Every structure is written in structure tokens, then in C-alpha cells.
Amino acid sequence: MADNKKMVEQITPMDEDFAKWYTDIVKKAELIEYTSVKGCMVIRPYGYAIWENMQKILDGMFKETGHENVCMPMFIPESLLQKEKDHVEGFAPEVAWVTHGGSEKLEERLCVRPTSETLFCEHYANIVQSYRDLPKLYNQWVSVVRWEKTTRPFLRSREFLWQEGHTIHATAKEAIEETERMLDVYADFCENTLAMPVIKGQKTESDKFAGAVSTYAIEALMHDGKALQAGTSHYFGDGFAKAFDIQFSDKENKKAYPHQTSWGVSTRLIGGIIMTHGDDNGLVLPPKIAPIQVALIPVAQHKPGVLDACGALFARLKKQFRVKLDDSDNSPGWKFAEYEMKGVPLRLEMGPRDIENNQCVLVTRHNREKTVVSLDHIETAIEEKLQQVHDGLYQKALQNRERRTYVCTTLDAITKTLQEKGDGFVKAMWCGDAACEEKVKEETGVGSRCISLTDETVSDQCVCCGRPAKKLVYWGKAY
């Protein structure tokens, strides 16, 4: 217990300093390490294993919806980046420029991709001739670079890992359906894999992706009441196709411009998991992406038979679960704290008395619920327990979001509510005018997160100007 206490004390409590609590976890759960490369990080084995598990599931979802993986160059020539006006305006201020190769100055400088629309467009122009070539449903798993001023592990770093889907279609209708489909895939993944409830919505004009006709996003609410944009899906219309002169012959053999989309999620989702599920004892991982689902801890392991029995159970469980047997000479208390810090969903304890009784003890990470379970049906018990943990995490996160979601009909009410109850989502109507959006932010401190996709309304007047409003907007502070 002394060890246990010592370890737990190392994390700053969430209520004391949320930002410090966050960075304590990413370091002490060994997710990342800092480097001398400013704004970039090492993703350590435990952090990377989380990403690998996410990748595997998402990649399966992309392939099921007909997408193929490709790999584009990491560099974009300056002239290529400049082809679509809005796009270059949005990204040029934050790209890293390669100017020299070896000792020679390059004739044209290259940026390290901040996103790859321009490269995909150049490629489409080469390979798309006829309607028979459409759609192309592509994705790539790569890292991208954006020269951010302030950085935080996973949430905002100069280099981050992501996937970027890029698709091209014969018609606007198909492209819009794709944009919506992938938003649904992301929401499904966040809720059913990461146990993280999300709001699906549309970004306002001022918040759109550079070069998009419309941008959709999923928004999650963190422990501290701030919103995290967890994934985006963009519809481009034929703007990029015109800028890059991508044309195809349609069924009537007439030239037409195709319609495009792109969509992405990143290692930012790991930050989302930390701030959705974590607590003052460390990380709490949803079972479906946890690198270790069950930590098997022998109790009184020096007593005869304990290590043998634990070893046999380990061999049995690892066929079905990601399980780790910790038979090191650290104390059980130290081990309990260690796997709590690392957010392992289930702890399995087994000592001499358990062995005698053909049983073991399962302890859930998120609510420390202890259950004594017979070894006869241990696999079923673990399976059920992992599902319960997933459901429990989701419900807890949903309750937190609901508790922190406020309906307001005036600017004063927004300010007052946030002061009284703390940060959260504010649901309020909006007339659609950018000036009102700006004024809400100036006067209350919360910006538009997204326009609701449902037809829910909470009033018929704009929260700002009082004019008629049909759009329900989720407002909040954002990461």
C-alpha cells in the first residue's frame, strides 16, 4: 500500500490542475516522451499499441465500406499547393518548408504535407478518364506536419499520425453521401469502440476546412467541459476538380467535373480517451483498444503453486484476450497502482485461497468493482465484464456530457450558466449570420462547435440578435 500511495501521489489531481493532470498521465502511463524536436514527441510502445488497435478496427471499417489504402509522397511542391486558392490560404501559414536537398538549394521549395488534397488531385488527374474509373475510394495512414505555435501531446503537435480518406465521385450526390457515411463511421467508432459519445454536426462557414464546400465534424465533451473535435468529413463539390483540371467522360461521352471528399481522424483521439475516461489514478482505457485488457496479478506469489496456477491461467486466457501476467518481484500494491495508472480495464487477482476454491477475483479499473469468479467459466466472465466496462464508460461519459450541456436563449444566460456551472456545451439557436457567431464568442467566450444535424430546436429566435433562427448550434470552448 505504501508503494501504491506513492505512485498515485505522483499525478496532479484533475480538479487542482487539469492541464497538469493530463500531461502527468501521458508521461506516467508511458504513452509519450518529449524530444529535442520542438512540438514533436516519441509515441512509446504503450501509446503506439493503443493507436495500432484503433488503426486495425478503423481500417477494417474503411475496407468494409469499399476503401483502398494508398501512399502519397510526404512532400508537396509549392506550385502544387497553390493551385486551389482557399486551400493554400488556409495551410500555407503553418507548413514546414524543405529548401535544400543535401548541399543543394532546391529549384522549387517543397512543403511537408499538412494534408494531401493537392497530391490526390494531381493523381486523380492522371488516372481518371472515364465514368468507369469512378468512384475512387482511397485512404492513407501517414503523419502530417503543421507548424503550430503551442503544442500539447496528442491534442496539438507539429507532427501527428492520422488517416486521411480521399474520394472522387461522378456526382455531387454520391460525394455528399460519402461525406455523411464517413461521419457516421467515425461516430460509430468513437461510441462503440472508444466508448466516447459524440455529437455529429456541421461546421459553420468560418470554421470550414480550407477549400471545402461543407465540413462535418464529431464533437466530444471532455471532463473539464471543453469540446474536442474528434474527426472531420469534408465535401468539396467540384472546386478542387476545376482547380486541378480533373475531368472525366460521362456515360453520354461528355466531359464533366467529378466531386470530391476527404475525411480524417488522428492520434488526437488518444487525447480524447484520456480526457473522457481518465481519473486521478491515471489512464482508463476502453477495453476494445486497450493494449492489455486483463492484468493478471499473483497474490502471495512466493507460496507454492501460485505462480504455476497463474501461469496456466495466463496460457489459457491469452488465446482469447490481450492479457499480461505480472510475476515480477514488485509488491501486489505496486502492481495494482501500475496497472491502474496504465488504465488496464480489468485486474485479475489470484492467490492461494482462490486456487483452493477454483476461483479468482476480477476488479474493474473504472469503478473498482470486485467480483469473485469461478475458473470454470472465466472466459465468459471476462468477456461479459469487458462489455460491462465498455458500457459503463460510455454511460459515465454520456452522463457527464448531459450534466454539462446547457440550453440557453440569451447571451446573458450563456455567460451566467457557464459561470455557475462551469464549461460545457451550450445549446442555443442561431440565425446563420457570421456576425452573430462572432458576437457570441466575444461576449460569452464560447465559439460555435457545430450545427446540429437533428431538427431539434430550443427556441425560434437567434440567441444573439433575436431574429428568426432554425439552426441549433452547440457552442463551447474547444481544444
Added chain:
Amino acid sequence: MADNKKMVEQITPMDEDFAKWYTDIVKKAELIEYTSVKGCMVIRPYGYAIWENMQKILDGMFKETGHENVCMPMFIPESLLQKEKDHVEGFAPEVAWVTHGGSEKLEERLCVRPTSETLFCEHYANIVQSYRDLPKLYNQWVSVVRWEKTTRPFLRSREFLWQEGHTIHATAKEAIEETERMLDVYADFCENTLAMPVIKGQKTESDKFAGAVSTYAIEALMHDGKALQAGTSHYFGDGFAKAFDIQFSDKENKKAYPHQTSWGVSTRLIGGIIMTHGDDNGLVLPPKIAPIQVALIPVAQHKPGVLDACGALFARLKKQFRVKLDDSDNSPGWKFAEYEMKGVPLRLEMGPRDIENNQCVLVTRHNREKTVVSLDHIETAIEEKLQQVHDGLYQKALQNRERRTYVCTTLDAITKTLQEKGDGFVKAMWCGDAACEEKVKEETGVGSRCISLTDETVSDQCVCCGRPAKKLVYWGKAY
């Protein structure tokens, strides 16, 4: 047949122009597409699927041997790159430099990683304190950049995909064992997954990795008699540890320098497959990494029942194999040529008479062997056939290598043999003197590929100077 012929004619025959044959295949099998980013390429879905299949198998082999995946930044600050003298000398002339972030000039320029030893060393210095922290067995799947003057798809490009393993150990013995272990893993992978026979050997001093004590490599012989370095494994001793001040407390609580390794294979292996197995009809893929293992082609598909029967067979086979049903309205001849071009190991044809007889026809890609097979045991038949294809490819490649491996004991013999028989491996003894190595290259045109790891000898005198020699060297021209 007209279609078929048309398509085959599009590839330049190997004997006419080997380099053109190669680039024809990478383009027409849709493995890559060129871009406006000089020296970089798009890896298209079919090419990337080959890489994904390789990754999956190799990653499993790395994990089985205890390695964990991590992810380092893609940038290396110039001062970090310069810490190990030999390393920076080797790599600085061929790195891409980032000098600006957004509109600001960087205080210190960053290179895009050509390899990541320096980043791993900086990380080790942060996380290794005690012998209990050792070994660390890490790997990462990333792309690296080397500013090459002349480039060729997969074989030499400015950006390429690879894995780089980096490990750190308490003792030299453990690190040397690791270096050898990973060389064996690579050889195993090349032979048993890619059906590509390789020679395991050690690089001479002049050919070592920049900063290594010793470099081991696997070398394969291509169709044209040139050698391809297919993978390398380096032992660093404690040189990097000293340069980066990585120390640990050993069991006696004394400070000691750890010993390191690194090892890598890249998308170059795809080039190796093309030039080992390909023929004048296109790509020939080893079954274990082929994105499509079986191409199911309906014959007379307009006849009643054919498409239904093929659809049912497809549903049955896809449970066990990577199978593609091509029910497009292209002619069977066109389809045959298409899947030959793409190197699909097995073609399955099924028409009305086959359906009547509860059978289908299997045709192997590499030798066009036709077999009529009952549908009752079709899975077993395909499984056996794929194994036969693998074995057949391996034997064919091995025979090619043996046919093109020459034993020589004088420089004149080397020159004459190569003139008469064409390029290949020359097995000849070497005294170990760098001047002799240089002279062999100058006078005969072949360089040292690797020093044999076996104790085979073909003479007791150096092929160059006639002095006593114990080392058998494989000499050849290289990609």
C-alpha cells in the same frame, strides 16, 4: 485473344530492355504512378496492398521475437544528427533540410529523417537508467527520405517506406545475437514468404552502415544477374551510446555503456519480387503476399447459371483466400491478360460445362499449368496449389541464381566469365585488404556484395593479390 495480345504487347520484353521491362510492369500492373514530386511516387492500391501483406507478416515476426512498435518524430535537429561523427558523415550529404516553419526561419534547421538512430539514442538516454530497463527492443514503420540523384520506383527513391528496428542491450554479446537473429528473420521472410532465395553475409568495411561496427545483409540475385541488397542488420557496439552519453547502472551498480543494433527492410523488396519472379507477361506474385491469390473468371458468363455458380463459389472461397470474382463485361481473354499482368498466382475458370461436371479449372500464373479440379475439395486443391506455386517460384529463382553464380580464382577469370555468361554472383576469395577490394572493382566491374557467413572456401589465395585468404566474398553488380 486479340485483347490478350494487345495487352501483352505493351510490355517491353525483358531481354530487349530490362530497365524498361521493369518500369513497364510497375506502371501497367498499377503498382505506382509518378508525381510532380521529383524522385517520389504514389504507391497505388495494388502496390500498397502488397506492402500491407508484407508488413502484417513481418510485424508478426518482430512481435514474436519480443519487439514493440514505437513512433519517433520525422525531423532530426542538425545538432542531434551531428553527435555521432561517422553517422553524420555518411548521411548529411543526402538529407532534405527543413529551414522554415510557416513564414519564419527556424533557429536550427531540421533534416527529414534518413534513418533514426540519433532519435532513438536521444530517447534511450531519457528512459534507460538501470540494467532493469534493458533490453529495449523497438521497431517503427515509417517513411524516410534520402536525396538520391537517380531514382527508380521501389529500388531507389527519395522517399521510401520501411521498418527500422532499434535495440539496446546490456552486453555486446546480446546485441550481436540480436543483429544475427534479425538477419535470420529477414532471410526466413524472403525465402518462406517472398519465395526469394538470399545469401546471408557481412559487408566489408567500405560498405558498412555509417556508424556501425559491423553490417550484415541479405543479398538476392535478380533476373538480369544483378544483386539486390534486400535487408540489412547492423551492430553498433557502444559507439552511439558513448556519443549520446547513454549509460546504465549494471547489477553491481556500476555505470556502463549499453550496446545497440538497428535493422531494416523497405518497399525495395517489392522491386526485388518483380525482378525475381516477373516475366514478359507482367508481374508474378508469391501467393503469401499477393493481394489477390485467386482470380475467378466466369467463362461464357452470359449463359444461364454461370454467374450464379461463380458467385456461390466466390462466397465460399473468400472465407479462406484473397479471391476476386471478375464478372465485368470484359472478354475472358482480356481478363486472363489483366490478371497475368497483375501477377495473380492462380486463375480459376468456370463455365457451363464445368458447372455441369461439378468442377473448375485452375491455371497457375508462373508456368500456366492447367488442372481440372472437383468443386468438392476445391479449398484443399487451392491451398495445395498455392503452396506448389510458392515452392515452384522459389526453385525457379534458386536455379536462376545457381546458374548465374560463378567460382573464380583470378581477376582475368572474373572478367572473362562475366563477358561469356553475363552478370551474376562471383564467388572468389579475398585477403581482407581494402585495396584488393577496390582493385577487383576497377578491373572487373564487380564490387563486394558480402562476405559469406559459411566456412566455404574456393581457394586459399586472394583472387586479387594471391596472398593467403580465408574470406569467401560474393562479388557482383548491384542495384
